[in-house]
Amino acid sequence: MPKLFGYFIIILAFNSCKKDKTATPQVQTVKPVTLGLYEYSSGVNKRIFLPVSQVGTKTVTYYTVFDTGSSGMTLDADGILPASMITSSGIQFTGDSVVVNGITVTKTTGTISFGDNISSTKEYGNLAYADITIGDQLGNLVLKRVPFFLYYKIVDGDGNKLSAHSSDVFGVGPGTSYVTNIIQSPLQRFNTGGNLTGGFKLATLNKSMFSSAGNYVSNLLTIGLTGSDLSSQGFIMHNLNYYNAGGYSPNIPATISYNGKTISGQILFDTGTPSTTVIEDKTATNAIGNLPANSTVTITTNKGFTYTYTTASTANLTEVQNPNNTGDTRTIFSLDFFISNEYLTDYGNHRIGLKNN
Template sequence: MKKTEPSLFKLQVVICLLSALFLYACKKDSTTPSVKAVVNATPFTLGLYEYANGSNKRIFIPITQIGTQTVNYGAIFDTGSPGMTMDATDILPATMITAAGIQFTGDSTIVNGITVTSKTATISYGDATGTTKEYGNLAYANVTIGNSLGNTILKRVPFFLYYKIIDNDGKQLPAHSADVFGVSPGTSNTRSEILSPLRFYDFGTGLTNGFKLATLSTGSFNSTATYVSNLLTIGLTSTDLSSAGFIMHPLTNYTNGGYSPNIPGTITYGSTTIAAQFLFDTGTPSITVIENKLATTALGQLPANTQVTLTTDKGFTYTYSTTSTGNLTEIQNPNNTQDFRTVLSIDFFLKNEYLTDYGNHQIGLKNN
């Protein structure tokens, strides 16, 4: 069911940069693109890489071609943000990349099959307690995901091509420190053109535009990065949406950001029960954050063996207990973080399946 890939798509580089990535969670920020119909289409499945550094965990999706440029990168698979972000280093010629930005003349240019536009932006990850920022341009390209064990092409994906990344302390991080593959259902708050790259898969007829993520393999999170087959399924069947056991949650559409992945409900920890807006986020590597506006600034991390139960407004429930090394959970006050969402970390996905239906604007949750 799982195997370690010997030539690990520059993951040796990614691992060296993870100490920077683990400092922030992907708490950031619907148009359906037209695709050519394929008769009797079937879902496409591929594996992801699982990696851990202590209590911090990441899952990566292999990216092996952008435009006509062959690459070997692992991007963070992130259910908490929309859109792909990719460092321009080794994708564009070095002469185009300067401290002041990506240099070219005109409204756009095509390099290595990648259309780079003059539309610039800054994308931020984190909250008021710590923010990492990427600076770059809107770009378009065909993107190949997967590896020799299975791959597919996503057509003309709009993505964010960044030339520098700055952490909360003002330090510039190394190239490819934050290549992210965001699959959230909305659009980027920074550039509305940027949305989940999975929307640009050729779904054909008989499938709904969306994906499901299988329960992650607990034993495969280690420092060697392990390839786990069949974690991601692209394209949803009628069975997925009706009788596979997922509890569906309709999403709210907003003027800025499109359909929000936030799901209302309640959460109980110890003797405290509060209303919550849940974000289920594979991009948060270790610590679940419960936002409680009545909490004191000193409350901080819950002690080990605290039971936590969440219940969504559609009846999905999940209970876990904190330990000293896993299911780490802290209480924050949104007046401090400026973020009202209760964010479930990647540990949630060790026990639950997750589904996003882009076509019908809903998220499915399933205990496993």
């Protein structure tokens, strides 16, 4: 009997182990998250804002510029860190890092510039990490341990110090910040589970909703991409190039036609440019400047996406510059582009999708 009993126990143990080995692992299924944005205008300038409602353990209300032309979030330290830590020369603390209000501030410092050689805004600050809640009471999402740029000073192109939180940016580009390659789009921290691809879709903006009041427009931003988004939604996909500085570039090769002239170039579709599309033409003279109203501009990307628009006095403003003046070789399309076209960034496969609407 003892031998039989022992044999029985061994069989049970063997069967139990065999069952564990053949068990199917659980795959987490996640649904895309859709949020609204605020559409704001002042004169010819337009902005779309994504609210940030919590940083670490600190409840806040900041409206960040939703920016496809940069990578990484920047936030002013004012109101987030104790005032005693913020000086004109930097964020003051001892050691390699400090945790305040659930925010880890590191000793890694840098400067971020927005703009070109003609006009640029500069932010000075530190690499930081925190859980970030984007959106507000109308819909929100928590992103875990987001690396971002916490700045203590911001100045314009003339060196004038700007007010706190006057240029908080939510950069969703596919690359990395030039401060450190650790800083990327906060949307890359979204948990895609086992069924989604990292990335986002931006629906066409509602032209009638832009106002100085900043109107909330629902369902503009979808975070997390499905297989259908990437295969059957009509987006023309463009593979992105990788560079040691800045990672994957959002610039897309294209031809640009204006005033009966066609040039080749790299195009950046930039929600962070509020009013004027800038065509960079290395053969342009200083005298070209703004295209007159009723001028026709056509672009055709290397993958066959085509978009034509007509300039007006209050919309689709366009100027031609020589890159020797601006220091930037990219043709940058302003926010007006997104009123007529849908936009998708596929972080997982390093692609940008464009779609006429």
